[in-house]
Amino acid sequence: MGTSRVTFKIKGTTLPGEVFAVCGNSTALGIWSCQKAVFLIPKADDEITWTATVNLPRAILFKYRYFKCYYIEPKKRSAYWMMETLGSTMTLRNWILAG
Numbered sequence: 001m002g003t004s005r006v007t008f009k010i011k012g013t014t015l016p017g018e019v020f021a022v023c024g025n026s027t028a029l030g031i032w033s034c035q036k037a038v039f040l041i042p043k044a045d046d047e048i049t050w051t052a053t054v055n056l057p058r059a060i061l062f063k064y065r066y067f068k069c070y071y072i073e074p075k076k077r078s079a080y081w082m083m084e085t086l087g088s089t090m091t092l093r094n095w096i097l098a099g
Contacts, residue, residue, distance in 0.1 A: 003055040008040060010066050010096065011048050017070045020050040020096075024064030028054045034069065066096040 008022045023030040023037035030036030040050035056062060 002058050004058050005053055006056050007051055007053045008038070008064070008066070009049065009051045010040065012050070012068070012096070013048055014068065015070075018068055019070065020066060020068055022052065022064050022066050024062055026056060026060070026062050028056055029062070029064055034067065037067070037069075040066075068096065 010020055010022075012020060014020070020040040021034070021037040022040065023032055023034055025032060029038060038052045038054055040052040043049045043051065
């Protein structure tokens with residue numbers, strides 16, 4: 001079974017630090033995990049249009065949903081013997097309802 005390139009596209013505005021993402025019921029879309037979602041990129045000439053292209057297996061019905069989120073930046077914490085960088089945490093702001 002082959003794959004097809006699928007482009008996800010949404011229009012919307014964001015606050016500073018927010019991004020749009022899409023997740024769904026396939027591995028390529030994070031299996032409904034927001035932490036594994038595909039993040040959309042704003043178009044350079046149109047900052048309200050966001051897109052992302054992924055390869056999805058053919059002949060399979062996919063379900064997906066867009067959402068808006070932001071990252072909580074990692075902070076460094078120190079101990080006497082080492083510096084450890086904590087990973088980023090993505091926080092979901094709201095699901096985008098179908099229009």
